[in-house]
Amino acid sequence: MSTGELLDVEPLELKFPFELKKRISCSVRLSNKTDSYVAFKVKTTNPKKYCVRPNMGIVMPESTCDIIVTMQAQKEAPPDMQCMDKFLLQSVKAPKGSTPNSEMFNKKGGNVVEECKLPVVYVLPPPHRPSPVSSYPEASxxxxxxxxxxxxxxxxxxxxxxxxxxxxxxxxxxxxxxxxxxxxxxxxxxxxxxxxxxxxxxxxxxxxxxxxxxxxxxxxx
Missing domain, CATH: 1.20.5 (Single alpha-helices involved in coiled-coils or other helix-helix interfaces)
Structure with missing residues (x-):
C-alpha cells in the first residue's frame, strides 16, 4: 500500500492472471485519508493495450474509489512472462464540487501533484481442479x-x-x-x-x- 499524503493506493502492482485470447481485469483501490477533495488521473505507457475505468475522477474526503483496469486479449505471451508496461497515478487537491481536468495535474501551473508508479505483473492462472464428484469412478x-x-x-x-x-x-x-x-x-x-x-x-x-x-x-x- 502506498502511503502518500493524499491517497493510499492498494495494491502497488497490477497483477493479471495471464491467459491468451482473453480479456483480464484487476482493480486498484484509492483511499482518501484527508478531509479535502482529491482529484486523480491514471496514465499508462501502453494506452492501446489497457482500458481504465475511471481514468480520472474525484475521491471525496475520507472515502474510497475503485479503479478497474482491463487488459485486452493478447494473441501471444511475452518472453519469460515479463511485462514492461507501467501505470502512473497522479493525485492533487481539488476544490469542492469541481470537475477533474488535465490542467489540475499540470505541475508548471504550481499544482502540488503526487505520483505513484504501478508496474504490471503477469501471474499464471490457478490450475484447474476437477470437482470432487467427477474424480470418483462411475459405479457399475x-x-x-x-x-x-x-x-x-x-x-x-x-x-x-x-x-x-x-x-x-x-x-x-x-x-x-x-x-x-x-x-x-x-x-x-x-x-x-x-x-x-x-x-x-x-x-x-x-x-x-x-x-x-x-x-x-x-x-x-
Missing part, C-alpha cells in the same frame, strides 16, 4: 444394485423405522422382483424372435405339420 450397474439391496436390508432390520415404512419397503422389494422377472422373460422372448431362432409359433406349426403328416401316412397304409 451391479455395484449400484448391491448398494440398493444393502440399504433395503438395513432398513428392514432397523427397528427404529416405523412398521408402516418397513412394510412399504418390503412391498417395493417384491414389486421390484416381479418387474425383474418380467423383464427377463421379455428379454428371452425377444432373443427367440431374432434371426436364427425359432419362435414358439414356428415350433407349434412344425409340430402340427408333423402330426398331420403322421396321421395321413397312417390312413394311407
Amino acid at each position: 450397474a451391479s455395484e449400484i444394485s448391491i448398494a440398493v439391496e444393502t440399504c433395503e436390508r438395513l432398513a428392514l432390520e432397523d427397528v427404529s423405522i416405523p412398521m408402516e415404512a418397513r412394510a412399504s419397503i418390503y412391498r417395493l422389494r417384491e414389486e421390484k422382483k416381479k418387474a425383474i422377472l418380467e423383464s427377463n422373460r421379455l428379454r428371452k422372448e425377444l432373443e427367440l424372435q431374432r434371426p436364427g431362432h425359432l419362435s414358439w409359433m414356428h415350433v407349434l406349426l412344425v409340430g402340427l405339420f408333423g402330426f398331420f403328416m403322421g396321421s395321413l401316412l397312417n390312413m394311407c397304409s
Whole structure:
C-alpha cells in the first residue's frame, strides 16, 4: 500500500492472471485519508493495450474509489512472462464540487501533484481442479444394485423405522422382483424372435405339420 499524503493506493502492482485470447481485469483501490477533495488521473505507457475505468475522477474526503483496469486479449505471451508496461497515478487537491481536468495535474501551473508508479505483473492462472464428484469412478450397474439391496436390508432390520415404512419397503422389494422377472422373460422372448431362432409359433406349426403328416401316412397304409 502506498502511503502518500493524499491517497493510499492498494495494491502497488497490477497483477493479471495471464491467459491468451482473453480479456483480464484487476482493480486498484484509492483511499482518501484527508478531509479535502482529491482529484486523480491514471496514465499508462501502453494506452492501446489497457482500458481504465475511471481514468480520472474525484475521491471525496475520507472515502474510497475503485479503479478497474482491463487488459485486452493478447494473441501471444511475452518472453519469460515479463511485462514492461507501467501505470502512473497522479493525485492533487481539488476544490469542492469541481470537475477533474488535465490542467489540475499540470505541475508548471504550481499544482502540488503526487505520483505513484504501478508496474504490471503477469501471474499464471490457478490450475484447474476437477470437482470432487467427477474424480470418483462411475459405479457399475451391479455395484449400484448391491448398494440398493444393502440399504433395503438395513432398513428392514432397523427397528427404529416405523412398521408402516418397513412394510412399504418390503412391498417395493417384491414389486421390484416381479418387474425383474418380467423383464427377463421379455428379454428371452425377444432373443427367440431374432434371426436364427425359432419362435414358439414356428415350433407349434412344425409340430402340427408333423402330426398331420403322421396321421395321413397312417390312413394311407
